[in-house]
Amino acid sequence: MRAITHIVMHCTATPATSDIGAADVHRWHLQRGWSGIGYHFVIRRNGAVEPGRALEKKGAHVSGFNAKSIGISLAGGVGANGQTPVDNFTEDQLLTARDLVFDLMATYGVPIDNVMGHNEVIAQITHGAPKACPVFSMDRFRAIITDLQDAEVDVEVVEQWGSDMADDDEVEESARTHTVVSGDTLWGIANRYGTTIAEIRTANPSISGDLIQPGDVIRV
Numbered sequence: 513m514r515a516i517t518h519i520v521m522h523c524t525a526t527p528a529t530s531d532i533g534a535a536d537v538h539r540w541h542l543q544r545g546w547s548g549i550g551y552h553f554v555i556r557r558n559g560a561v562e563p564g565r566a567l568e569k570k571g572a573h574v575s576g577f578n579a580k581s582i583g584i585s586l587a588g589g590v591g592a593n594g595q596t597p598v599d600n601f602t603e604d605q606l607l608t609a610r611d612l613v614f615d616l617m618a619t620y621g622v623p624i625d626n627v628m629g630h631n632e633v634i635a636q637i638t639h640g641a642p643k644a645c646p647v648f649s650m651d652r653f654r655a656i657i658t659d660l661q662d663a664e665v666d667v668e669v670v671e672q673w674g675s676d677m678a679d680d681d682e683v684e685e686s687a688r689t690h691t692v693v694s695g696d697t698l699w700g701i702a703n704r705y706g707t708t709i710a711e712i713r714t715a716n717p718s719i720s721g722d723l724i725q726p727g728d729v730i731r732v
């Protein structure tokens with residue numbers, strides 16, 4: 513796998529009414545004389561993610577910045593006239609994009625600041641001709657990813673605690689009872705569990721005298 517440092521967000525610059533997927537973009541990019549779809553993923557209007565160019569292959573989506581980046585394109589981004597930039601993306605698309613980018617960041621160790629819009633890469637890195645792409649707000653997009661990261665950390669903490677508590681319960685449960693076997697004495701059991709005969713008697717009022725029988729379950 514090539515080294516990945518950035519994830520670059522795009523739009524297909526199609527109207528909201530166009531149900532565009534990876535196969536459509538592939539066809540357009542072939543028509544441009546490229547080796548096929550230049551993006552690594554396309555997210556349809558309904559939020560379905562479709563794979564484009566293989567991730568290990570350099571994309572063709574941002575001039576001068578393809579080698580170490582992943583390109584993701586959301587279907588949409590222009591008005592009904594097919595030209596005016598319009599943030600017309602669906603909630604489903606943005607949530608899918610958020611989850612996809614979140615996973616890719618984790619897989620390739622990409623920091624949130626390196627999740628950039630096409631227009632940001634041009635403005636800050638390649639200094640090419642300005643573009644509106646991806647049209648949606650990258651500040652907002654990075655914010656919802658950061659929110660997801662924070663939420664995941666909370667879940668991990670809860671799971672960690674949960675498993676610790678479960679382990680403790682299990683240890684206590686198994687340490688709490690002893691099944692008497694032939695030859696056991698209260699003194700021997702008390703010694704084995706680090707307790708005293710008096711404590712065993714207190715915890716097991718049913719024991720009379722020193723009389724314990726194999727098969728008795730006693731609290732220790």
Ligand SMILES: [Zn+2]
Nearest residue numbers: 522523630645
């Ligand atoms: Zn773009």
